[in-house]
Amino acid sequence: MSGKKVSRPCHHCKSRSAAADTSKIHYEKFWLYRHCSSVQQRDRHAQKAGQLFSGLLAMNVVFLGSAFISSMIFNDVAITLADVWILLSILKVLCMFWIIYYLLGTSRQPHAVLYRDSHAGAIWIRGSVLLFGSCSILLNVFQIGYSTILINCKSKVEIVFPSIGILFICTQAYFLWHHSKDCIQVQHNFTRCGLMLTTATNLLLWLLAVTNDTLHVEIESQLRDVERRFAGKAPSPHPHRCNETTLCTCPNTTICKVFQKGYILLYPFNTEYCLVCCSVLYVMWKNVGRRISHHHVPHTKPKFKLQGVVFGPLLGSTAVITGVCVFMMYQIQATGLAPSRQVFVMYYSYYIVLLPLMSVGAVIGTIIHALEKKELDTLKNPTRSLDVVLLMGAALGQIGMSYFSIVALVATDPRDLLNSLILSYSVLIIFQNITQNVFIIDGLHRRRFTLPGKEEGSKEELNREAYNQRRVSVLELGQEIRKASLSYIHTYSHLSWKRKALREISFFLVLCNIILWVMPTFGAHPVFENGMERSFYGYSTWFVIVNFGLPLGVFYRMHSVGGLLEVYVTA
Secondary structure, X not given: OOOOOOOOOHHHHHHHHHHHHHHHOOOOOOHHHOOOOOHHHHHHHHHHHHHHHHHHHHHHHHHHHHHHHHHHHHOOOOOOHHHHHHHHHHHHHXXXXXXXXXXXXXXXXXXXXXXXOOOOOOHHHHHHHHXXXXXXXXXXXXXXXXXXXXXXXXXXXXXXXXXXXXXXXXXXXXXXXXXXXXXXXXXXXXXXXXXXXXXXXXXXXXXXXXXXXXXXXXHHHXXXXXXXXXXXXXXXXXXXXXXXXXXXXXXXXXXXXXXXHHHHHHHHHHHHHHHHHHHHHHHHHHHOOXXXXXXXOOOOOOOOOOOOOOHHHHHXXXXXXXXXXXXXXXXXXXXXXXXXXXXXXXXXXXXXXXXXXXXXXXXXXXXXXXXXXXXXXXXXXXXXXXHHHHHHHHHHHHHHHHHHHHHHHHHOXXXXXXXXXXXXXXXXXXXXXXXXXXXXXXXXXXXXXXXXXXXXXXXHHHHHHHHHHHOOOHHXXXXXXXXXXXXXXXXXXXXXXXXXXXXXXXXXXXXXXXHHHHXXXXXXXXXXXXXXXXXXXXXXXXXXXXXXXXXHHHHHHHHHHHHHHHHHHOO
16 A cells, blocks of 8 residues: 555555554443543543453452451461462462453454554563563472472462462463553453453462561571570570471472472562563553554664673673672571671672662763753653652662661661661662662653654655655755764764763663672572661561562562663663
8 A cells, every 4th residue: 555655745644544543443432431422532431441440350359368368467277378379279260261361362353452562561571571480480390399298297279279370370471471562452341350350469479479488587587596596596686486397397308408499599589470470461451442653653673782881891790790709608608507797797898889889870870861951752651651650669668678777777886887887788778779760760761862853763764755745856865865864973973972871871780780689589688687677676577577678679670670771772
């Protein structure tokens, strides 16, 4: 069609394609707004009503599951962990039925997916779904193996629940990998309810994982205090509860130890998997019924290249290598019977050196953004809006824990060496999170550097538009291209140092956030071991604070990597 009508003006082609697309659109309907005179107005009201009712469905499911989990924690006689697993298994089965129906039915209907959100389902976040999903599958395999070995003292639900979990993870990962960009145009309300049910299920799985991790670490610390008593050393100051840990102990076999250690090692990945899936599902929910105009679709996608960056990778690699060494030394000494004071001093000293460098880099990057005077991208973008909310919300985990630590340390003995290091670390964490958020959010809202006078497109599109609009000769067209090229070179020469600086800073922050994600994810939790805040707030209170703040902090680092890569690519 476009080949036959090249000589027509561009706006006529767009109007024809828009009319063709409009004939395929399934406008939403809702019985409350069936008397609306305008189809578009009825569609808008129906979309808001569908979002409202599906949101209410998710809210009720989350409240029901939270009530079960809270009852299990505070009254484990009436509501047991097995009861919670049965509820979550039912929700998983319902979600799998809906996903299969979407894959085989909804998405294959005529004109079901007319638009795809190019900003949604970035490769790094889909890769995170596959990575964390694979680790979660291994986690469930280890749990099944461990429960099978101890079948005499384990419930059969402890084998059925992870088995259903493996099927759920595989189904959901396939669904998110292939359909995370869909803007579905049929069965709007049913699709919204299915997405919200799946989101609520992942939220409950995350909540259960956090509470289980709390109980696991609590038991581990209490067993360590028992060992200290047997060794003739003073136990850590916290109240003890009577735990019948000897009822179901792992036999002295290699396979059982492998299952046990593998389960403990892979456990944090399950929490990250649930959070990442929730973010992708929310974007899909916002995109249901969304119609994207042609000028919102980018013609070219920026690619990741390492050209022109030297200092960022060099400094970042130094931070990563140093962090790996610190992490290994910490793990070797902290897993012993009595962790030494020097290992905590080393750990916090590394952070105190690295965090100011990250903060200075983020501040310089923000200043460079202001100097560039590039226009802000004000187009509606649910993915970017969610990225901003997730960055701000996840940062509250580390910021909240830091403020609790500051109050505890100032009220006790801030002049002590270790206490002063923890105090400095807490203040620097707050400042680093804030400066990095400002840099990332500002970068995400900046328009990508393109040809002067063009927000999207390439030289070929410039030539075609010039030819269609003004039928100039070949010589005049060559002069126009030469002028545009000279303008491009002139602009690039003036902005090159700023763009290079932004890429250096972004890459440095990417590597720093990776090592700051690796260390707490694989077990470096000094807040559990130093005992300062725990003795101030009490054992149970501090563990609740940490186990809600720490997973958010880990998720923040991982999500910051994605945002910084976006800033790097579009710099």
